[in-house]
Amino acid sequence: VIYPPHSKLTDKEKTNICYLSFPDSNSGCLGDTQFCFRFRRSPGRKVSLCCFLDQLDRDLPVYLKKDPAYYFGYVYFRQVRDKSLKRGYFQKSLVLISKLPYVHLFRTMLKQIAPEYFEKSEAFLEAVCSDVDRWPAPIPGKILHLPIMGIIMKLRIPTYRDKPGTTPIVQDMQQADAQISLALPTVHEVDLFRCFCPVFFHIQMLWELVLLGEPLVVMAPSPSESSETVLALVSCISPLKYCSDFRPYFTIHDSEFKEYTTRTQAPPSVILGVTNPFFAKTLQHWPHIIRIGDIKLPGEVPKQVKVKKLKNLKTLDSKPGVYTSYKPYLNKDEEIVKQLQKGVQQKRPTEAQSVILRRYFLELTESFIIPLERYVASLMPLQKCISPWKSPPQLRQFSQDDFLKTLEKAGPQLTSGLKGDWIGLYRHFLKSPNFDGWFRSRQKEMTQKLEALHLEALCNENLVFWSQKHTEVETVDLVLKLKNKLLQADREQLPVKIGTLKRLQTHINDIILALPDDLQDILLKTGTT
Numbered sequence: 001v002i003y004p005p006h007s008k009l010t011d012k013e014k015t016n017i018c019y020l021s022f023p024d025s026n027s028g029c030l031g032d033t034q035f036c037f038r039f040r041r042s043p044g045r046k047v048s049l050c051c052f053l054d055q056l057d058r059d060l061p062v063y064l065k066k067d068p069a070y071y072f073g074y075v076y077f078r079q080v081r082d083k084s085l086k087r088g089y090f091q092k093s094l095v096l097i098s099k100l101p102y103v104h105l106f107r108t109m110l111k112q113i114a115p116e117y118f119e120k121s122e123a124f125l126e127a128v129c130s131d132v133d134r135w136p137a138p139i140p141g142k143i144l145h146l147p148i149m150g151i152i153m154k155l156r157i158p159t160y161r162d163k164p165g166t167t168p169i170v171q172d173m174q175q176a177d178a179q180i181s182l183a184l185p186t187v188h189e190v191d192l193f194r195c196f197c198p199v200f201f202h203i204q205m206l207w208e209l210v211l212l213g214e215p216l217v218v219m220a221p222s223p224s225e226s227s228e229t230v231l232a233l234v235s236c237i238s239p240l241k242y243c244s245d246f247r248p249y250f251t252i253h254d255s256e257f258k259e260y261t262t263r264t265q266a267p268p269s270v271i272l273g274v275t276n277p278f279f280a281k282t283l284q285h286w287p288h289i290i291r292i293g294d295i296k297l298p299g300e301v302p303k304q305v306k307v308k309k310l311k312n313l314k315t316l317d318s319k320p321g322v323y324t325s326y327k328p329y330l331n332k333d334e335e336i337v338k339q340l341q342k343g344v345q346q347k348r349p350t351e352a353q354s355v356i357l358r359r360y361f362l363e364l365t366e367s368f369i370i371p372l373e374r375y376v377a378s379l380m381p382l383q384k385c386i387s388p389w390k391s392p393p394q395l396r397q398f399s400q401d402d403f404l405k406t407l408e409k410a411g412p413q414l415t416s417g418l419k420g421d422w423i424g425l426y427r428h429f430l431k432s433p434n435f436d437g438w439f440r441s442r443q444k445e446m447t448q449k450l451e452a453l454h455l456e457a458l459c460n461e462n463l464v465f466w467s468q469k470h471t472e473v474e475t476v477d478l479v480l481k482l483k484n485k486l487l488q489a490d491r492e493q494l495p496v497k498i499g500t501l502k503r504l505q506t507h508i509n510d511i512i513l514a515l516p517d518d519l520q521d522i523l524l525k526t527g528t529t
């Protein structure tokens with residue numbers, strides 16, 4: 001059953017969703033299980049709502065921007081014994097499909113509606129849909145109130161202006177409200193400490209592997225553990241965006257199964273979460289494998305687990321740990337391990353442990369990325385090079401050698417005490433999809449900034465005086481160019497100063513009014529659509 005009924009999914013998408021909505025039979029998930037998956041959208045689909053969501057996308061931090069090529073599936077699966085059924089079990093999944101990566105929000109929502117749906121019928125889903133229809137737009141930075149079956153979820157979607165690592169708290173409602181409100185501390189974060197607990201001693205090495213976009217597979221006993229661990233890995237390099245593909249739960253029926261498990265070429269830059277023992281054989285040639293047992297929070301301090309050699313991973317029953325021959329570039333940070341171990345001894349709540357871990361990853365990523373930010377900012381032409389009568393100047397080329405030379409004086413040592421082969425880590429990173437994605441988005445931002453500065457330079461000129469000294473043909477050409485600039489500024493939401501576009505429109509109108517009547521009529525109609 002699909003709700004709303006008019007939602008269109010291709011047959012390939014439906015097949016993928018069906019296979020991904022149930023745990024593998026060997027997972028033995030009795031009771032209720034929640035997990036999520038991610039799958040490729042079929043090419044050539046018409047995109048609805050896209051322009052609207054694109055506008056909202058602009059204000060999101062880069063790691064929360066939606067990827068138009070993928071959908072997320074959020075699953076609530078129930079399996080209970082029922083002798084009246086042929087198979088002896090009631091097995092059903094309620095799945096919410098969305099382009100938005102708001103794991104915690106949709107997990108909370110399904111927790112509210114799925115148990116009731118299993119008791120009731122499809123009419124209940126109709127009622128849920130009419131609630132969702134009343135939701136406001138997912139505007140970043142605003143406190144949103146989302147009604148769902150008698151309760152109100154309160155939340156705030158982060159914006160790119162938020163200071164990384166801070167979560168503005170959503171306060172409880174002041175006014176006396178008859179409805180129960182549920183304040184969500186986050187829309188997208190997972191319980192980082194719980195996920196990394198089984199591989200506690202290797203968090204820094206895993207951070208390097210994710211940063212470098214290395215092929216990683218997480219072998220877990222159930223989809224909830226595989227999906228949470230994959231999401232934790234992807235988020236550990238935040239505020240950088242992980243730019244390769246990742247699949248929180250991946251099955252042998254997946255349409256990309258052949259592409260990702262072939263031995264004819266090197267494993268691709270992806271992170272896969274799997275539960276089927278078959279993968280222990282199929283993915284034996286992968287360079288980095290994380291094997292996870294049941295995720296339980298340790299009552300005592302976790303034991304030191306050595307990195308295991310890949311050849312020791314024979315089956316999925318192998319002991320939990322990290323199987324790889326990777327040698328980390330950076331020396332191990334013993335401090336974070338001690339801090340978290342102390343937390344376990346003192347029975348510190350897992351939320352507090354996660355905050356410590358998230359801050360550690362954030363500081364590590366920022367120490368790594370600041371020298372790159374500083375170097376890329378130096379590629380921007382000086383403002384005095386911007387002339388209103390010439391095209392905006394180009395950014396200077398990125399040079400690996402020039403960048404590496406800056407590290408001696410302005411490298412990560414300014415913000416991080418960690419020793420090791422930082423230069424080796426940068427060299428490797430510059431070849432990775434994560435660098436490519438990061439640099440492209442920086443390039444786009446800086447090019448738009450140059451366009452905006454060029455527009456402002458034009459606004460400061462006396463364009464009417466200029467047009468009086470030039471021929472009609474040149475003046476008409478200028479008007480058309482300026483109109484195009486206005487359309488571009490609006491379309492790309494260029495970061496111009498307030499009032500710039502209005503001033504430019506006034507300039508255009510003044511130039512047109514100084515022209516003969518016949519030209520005025522033509523130009524007033526041109527380029528307004």
